[in-house]
Amino acid sequence: MEYIYAALILHNAGKDVTEEAVTSVLSAAGIAVNDSRVKALIAALDGVDIEDAIAKSAVAAVAAAPAA
Amino acid sequence: MEYIYAALILHNAGKDVTEEAVTSVLSAAGIAVNDSRVKALIAALDGVDIEDAIAKSAVAAVAAAPAA
Amino acid sequence: MEYIYAALILHNAGKDVTEEAVTSVLSAAGIAVNDSRVKALIAALDGVDIEDAIAKSAVAAVAAAPAA
Amino acid sequence: MEYIYAALILHNAGKDVTEEAVTSVLSAAGIAVNDSRVKALIAALDGVDIEDAIAKSAVAAVAAAPAA
Amino acid sequence: MEYIYAALILHNAGKDVTEEAVTSVLSAAGIAVNDSRVKALIAALDGVDIEDAIAKSAVAAVAAAPAA
Amino acid sequence: MEYIYAALILHNAGKDVTEEAVTSVLSAAGIAVNDSRVKALIAALDGVDIEDAIAKSAVAAVAAAPAA
Amino acid sequence: MALYTAHLPQWKRDEVEEIKRHAEEYKLVGLVDFQGIPASQMQQMRRNLRGSAVLKMTRNTLIEHAFAEMGGEIEGINNHIEGHSALIFTNENPFRLYKKLQETMTKMAAKPGEVSPEDITVPKGPTSFPPGPIVGQLQQAGIPAAITGGKVVIRETKTVVKEGEVINAKMADVLSKLDIKPIDVGLSLQIAFYEGTFFEPKTLAIDETEYFNNLVLAAQQAFNLSVNAVIPTATTAGAIIGKAVREARNLGVEAAIYEKDIVELIIGRTQRESLAVKAIVEEN
Incomplete structure (x- = not known):
């Protein structure tokens, strides 16, 4: 999950989610970074609207929530 | 939410969630870190079982899923 | 939660949610105010549409509730 | 809702929720306090277990979610 | 709740919800009217769209219901 | 609905819901009272448990909340 | 006069x-x-x-x-x-x-020549009669009776008189024998x-049901008004507090205000978002 978290930190901070950025976030946390996992993550996120994905997860939950 | 993500990365990597660690993860992401929010985060997490909180969120997701 | 309540009092009354204002509300309640929590609060609220945030259901409530 | 939040701040801080205390919290927020509303609030809270009401507000969310 | 019902009678009948009107409705019911509760009622209703407020489900009801 | 509200005021205040009492509450609200509606109300309330209706309103609120 | x-x-x-x-x-x-x-x-x-x-x-x-x-x-x-x-x-x-x-x-048995105020239906099933001439009487009145297992049994449910029809003597007789009372007296x-x-x-x-429903509605309206307009009463104070707390919690989670009472809620939310993104990453 760390790789996803790293991507989301960057996204939340309005930064580009690049291989370098993800690698440096993970490294700062003292994690031995697996290059190919980073590459796979970036490739998978290519073309994905993260905001949209997050919003959808909220909508699903909101539908279930009482105060909505 | 970046601050929480930073804490989650550290937690996932088996590191202690300290002010310094959170700050360095956020800095590595190019984020101008607000010291007070880091302090508040660490204070808020004191005594919280992160594993437990994560597990609970999964339960919630299941509950919400049929509505998705 | 006192800090959030203080922010909501100010917001509800149409006042600006500033460090000074939050501090004086909390002090009036006899609370020993923690500066950095106040600063963290103000920083977190920066750019947030409070009205909107209140109305949104904190879906995560579902997750945390069993602990309550 | 300001009046309610004032009561909640006091409650959270372990203080008695009295007319004077509520009035001074609201005044500190720069609010022109309506004495009658304070009196009505205190009267309404008489016999109410605030802790219980807070706990129930969380439980309610859980109960409602799966039904959605 | 009598005070609320008194406001609702007046509202339904297309009358203004004033201190005098509420007081006279309650008195007619043989209720010893508490001036400050009447004043608090009128103050709270100021600016409130009653039609809207009665129709909107008070979600908090979930929490309160078992206690009711 | 005024007739119903009038009955609820009286009931809430622990008064008997009689023709005279309902008429005087409605008159006090400046409403031109229809005698036969009052009579019908009183007769209907013979067979209706007001307390039960109030209790049900709380239950209904619970049921309604998630859909809100 | x-x-x-x-x-x-x-x-x-x-x-x-x-x-x-x-x-x-x-x-x-x-x-x-x-x-x-x-x-x-x-x-x-x-x-x-x-x-x-x-x-x-x-x-x-x-x-x-x-x-x-x-x-x-x-x-x-x-x-x-x-x-x-x-x-x-x-x-x-x-x-x-x-x-x-x-x-x-009260309901009473029909007399010959009376007009039925309702549809009269004879239910299927066993009767209390032992076999005998009763079977013929039932059949003559149009009721499908038969003897089964030593008992007189009605083979199927049948409407024998429609609302507004006159109940003739034969019918009145069998209905009373079957203890069917169609007349309001x-x-x-x-x-x-x-x-x-x-x-x-x-x-x-x-319509007492309508009155009851209106009472329920009125009580609900009063409750809603009390909570939504924040007019605390002994009945609604708990609900209003609940609403205030929920709103504060919503704000805390939305704005990521790291306070002890809600930090778990915030973790839950980020976790949910992470799972949503993870699902997409795994799909691609």
Whole structure:
């Protein structure tokens, strides 16, 4: 999950989610970074609207929530 | 939410969630870190079982899923 | 939660949610105010549409509730 | 809702929720306090277990979610 | 709740919800009217769209219901 | 609905819901009272448990909340 | 007026005076139809009404006499006299009286020639009759009866008389043997005159369910108004606090305000978002 978290930190901070950025976030946390996992993550996120994905997860939950 | 993500990365990597660690993860992401929010985060997490909180969120997701 | 309540009092009354204002509300309640929590609060609220945030259901409530 | 939040701040801080205390919290927020509303609030809270009401507000969310 | 019902009678009948009107409705019911509760009622209703407020489900009801 | 509200005021205040009492509450609200509606109300309330209706309103609120 | 009073024998005179006296004494004068009520049941009804209403059986002509003598609005009652009318006097309001009379209604067996007030259905299943001529009687009345396992059994559920149809002698006989009672018997109110106003039966029928539902609705509206407009009462204070706390929690989670009480909520939310993104990453 760390790789996803790293991507989301960057996204939340309005930064580009690049291989370098993800690698440096993970490294700062003292994690031995697996290059190919980073590459796979970036490739998978290519073309994905993260905001949209997050919003959808909220909508699903909101539908279930009482105060909505 | 970046601050929480930073804490989650550290937690996932088996590191202690300290002010310094959170700050360095956020800095590595190019984020101008607000010291007070880091302090508040660490204070808020004191005594919280992160594993437990994560597990609970999964339960919630299941509950919400049929509505998705 | 006192800090959030203080922010909501100010917001509800149409006042600006500033460090000074939050501090004086909390002090009036006899609370020993923690500066950095106040600063963290103000920083977190920066750019947030409070009205909107209140109305949104904190879906995560579902997750945390069993602990309550 | 300001009046309610004032009561909640006091409650959270372990203080008695009295007319004077509520009035001074609201005044500190720069609010022109309506004495009658304070009196009505205190009267309404008489016999109410605030802790219980807070706990129930969380439980309610859980109960409602799966039904959605 | 009598005070609320008194406001609702007046509202339904297309009358203004004033201190005098509420007081006279309650008195007619043989209720010893508490001036400050009447004043608090009128103050709270100021600016409130009653039609809207009665129709909107008070979600908090979930929490309160078992206690009711 | 005024007739119903009038009955609820009286009931809430622990008064008997009689023709005279309902008429005087409605008159006090400046409403031109229809005698036969009052009579019908009183007769209907013979067979209706007001307390039960109030209790049900709380239950209904619970049921309604998630859909809100 | 003199025209009426002149030629009445004393007993009729007494009856008329009694009606007039009651009409002045009681707030409500009602006209009821007691057609078809057997004497035994009439006794029961009188007992049920005792204390709250006086039932006066007399001749229709004497009723007309009495109200004509009284004159004024009450004379309008005479327009409603029909069949076997009786008078009922009470201080109850007409809605209550109507309800009370409805409650005295009972079901009775049909007599030959009576019109059925409803569809009469004979249910399928075994009867209490031993085999015998009854089978033929049932069959003649159009009821599919047969002998099975030494018992008379109705083979299928059947509607034997439709609402509004006349019940003939054969049918009346078998229905009574089957203990089916289709006829409503009781005092049915024709008109009530109460404090200067006439009330027709159709306006007196109260839908108690509707009143109950309106009470529920009113209580809910008051609750909503109290909570939404933040008018705390003893009943709603807990709900209002709950709402305030929920709103504060919403703000705390939305704005990521790291406070102890909600940090778990914030973790839950980020976790949910992470899972959503993870699902996409894994798919791609």
